[in-house]
Amino acid sequence: MFVEIFMGIVSLDEIKPGMTLATDMRTNQGRLLLQAGSKIQAEHLKIARIWGITQADITDDSAPTGPENPIERLDPELKKVLDALTDWKFACCDRESPFYRKLAFLFQKRIASTLTRKNSRKVVEKYRGPKILGDVKQSRGDESQKPHLEKLVDKEVSLVTLPDVFHEIVEVTGNPKSSSTDISNVLAKDQSLSSRILRLVNSPFYGLMSKVDTLSRAVTIVGTVEITNLAMGISITSTFNDVSSELVNMHDFWEHSLSVGVVAKILATQNKMPVQERLFVGGLLHDIGRLVLLKNYSRISGKMLAFATSRPVNLYDLETKYFGFSHSELGGRLLEQWKVPQALANMVKSHHSRSSIDDSGETILIRLADIISHGLGYGHSGARRVPPLDYNEWKNAGLSITALPVVAAQTENNLRDLMRIIVEDQAHAI
Incomplete structure (x- = not known):
């Protein structure tokens, strides 16, 4: 489960319309956007994102039990493709750090929403790129010497x-x-x-x-x-x-x-x-x-x-x-x-x-x-x-x-x- 909840604090990305605020939602400047006890609507979430709000305090009885996760809908073969692409893309990183674990999950979530058997090859090429042979023409400089x-x-x-x-x-x-x-x-x-x-x-x-x-x-x-x-x-x-x-x-x-x-x-x-x-x-x-x-x-x-x-x-x-x-x-x-x-x-x-x-x-x-x-x-x-x-x-x-x-x-x-x-x-x- 990738839901981030700590004492009612929920990442805005995981909040759904219909949930209830436990405390006031305010901007970083202190401006009140929504009062405690209000039912959150889609428009409230849009306004919160515009103001840079990243999380909100949600009542326990309306906290999410789990977000809709497009990764879980992939068949095993597509999941292997996505995992291999993610491993390649994050190969220079410490995948054990909380920062990169979350970032890799967000990458997979974004790609999984449109990944299919039909387009998987093109998706991989989009993020890994085509093969470059190093024989590119149209150089504007003298490549026989290192530049100053x-x-x-x-x-x-x-x-x-x-x-x-x-x-x-x-x-x-x-x-x-x-x-x-x-x-x-x-x-x-x-x-x-x-x-x-x-x-x-x-x-x-x-x-x-x-x-x-x-x-x-x-x-x-x-x-x-x-x-x-x-x-x-x-x-x-x-x-x-x-x-x-x-x-x-x-x-x-x-x-x-x-x-x-x-x-x-x-x-x-x-x-x-x-x-x-x-x-x-x-x-x-x-x-x-x-x-x-x-x-x-x-x-x-x-x-x-x-x-x-x-x-x-x-x-x-x-x-x-x-x-x-x-x-x-x-x-x-x-x-x-x-x-x-x-x-x-x-x-x-x-x-x-x-x-x-x-x-x-x-x-x-x-x-x-x-x-x-x-x-x-x-x-x-x-x-x-x-x-x-x-x-x-x-x-x-x-x-x-x-x-x-x-x-x-x-x-x-x-x-x-x-x-x-x-x-x-x-x-x-x-």
């Missing part, structure tokens, strides 16, 4: 053409005399960008109580720094669309990146951190350095991807061993050259680091979000296995294992709309 980090950054900065509005955003945010009106006016010059920002802040992911109709109101409600961070992040996503599909499907790449941003923002909400939008953008951009490596060193990258598929090794470690630096260091330096706020660049640069010097609370949440996204199976950036984690990092972040099912549910609820707003609309605009 700063030279590669300089090359990318000189070749990549960011939207004009990005440079104007950097300029206006660097001017201490700039007002919210100045920022709104800059954003309004790019109709596609301004439209996506408005749709984003009006989405359930933000959970605002009233509709935001104008950019100036969005800047006022969400904040100037937060809106400009969002605008920078969305603008950068439009510059990387020419990586070989033999290495990574760009839809899968941005699904992974966006889900990391979503999970990071959810974790920040649960941890009552005030920098939730910055974490969302940090997650969105955390793997852009890998796109640069895939584009400029596609043959070597193809061999690394093949090696990481055939053996339980971390792609990050292979990069560091061969190149002398990782995609995270490369991405962080690139953002610094583009004059993105240093806090964002630091999150990207250090999200794989194990150094306590580099580990801010924000960086740790990006790393946790990356692991959770991989574990739930949302896209990929080339690496398809779940990265390792010291369980103490999860505990030291002040997070509960009971939060994982709600994080998974909130991510599932929001990701499709956000993909449509940030990635798919952008593709149509190109």
Whole structure:
């Protein structure tokens, strides 16, 4: 039985309509959502997820006896397929840790709901990937020599053409005399960008109580720094669309990146951190350095991807061993050259680091979000296995294992709309 109950506290993922609250349901800010004694309805659960609530106190007589579990409905052969896929995906992890046990269960639960004999082969290929032979064409760099980090950054900065509005955003945010009106006016010059920002802040992911109709109101409600961070992040996503599909499907790449941003923002909400939008953008951009490596060193990258598929090794470690630096260091330096706020660049640069010097609370949440996204199976950036984690990092972040099912549910609820707003609309605009 996977139900998490302790003295009436039940994970939100396991609560069903009709159950009764034993104590008031309140947001992290103390706002009352539902009084004790109320019968919970489906709409209450939806609102609770929007506000980042992960659990509730349920009366004993209405506590669940066991959730509907799609894994238990699988026939023995399909269960073997699912178990083998899970073992492969989590091969780099300590499967005895409570964190990974729960994450592996949530992965299986998500996959089992649509797994059939007819589609099982395609499902396995989706999460393990096709065979990569390491003979990928279209390399943009000289692969006979190892790259130099700063030279590669300089090359990318000189070749990549960011939207004009990005440079104007950097300029206006660097001017201490700039007002919210100045920022709104800059954003309004790019109709596609301004439209996506408005749709984003009006989405359930933000959970605002009233509709935001104008950019100036969005800047006022969400904040100037937060809106400009969002605008920078969305603008950068439009510059990387020419990586070989033999290495990574760009839809899968941005699904992974966006889900990391979503999970990071959810974790920040649960941890009552005030920098939730910055974490969302940090997650969105955390793997852009890998796109640069895939584009400029596609043959070597193809061999690394093949090696990481055939053996339980971390792609990050292979990069560091061969190149002398990782995609995270490369991405962080690139953002610094583009004059993105240093806090964002630091999150990207250090999200794989194990150094306590580099580990801010924000960086740790990006790393946790990356692991959770991989574990739930949302896209990929080339690496398809779940990265390792010291369980103490999860505990030291002040997070509960009971939060994982709600994080998974909130991510599932929001990701499709956000993909449509940030990635798919952008593709149509190109």
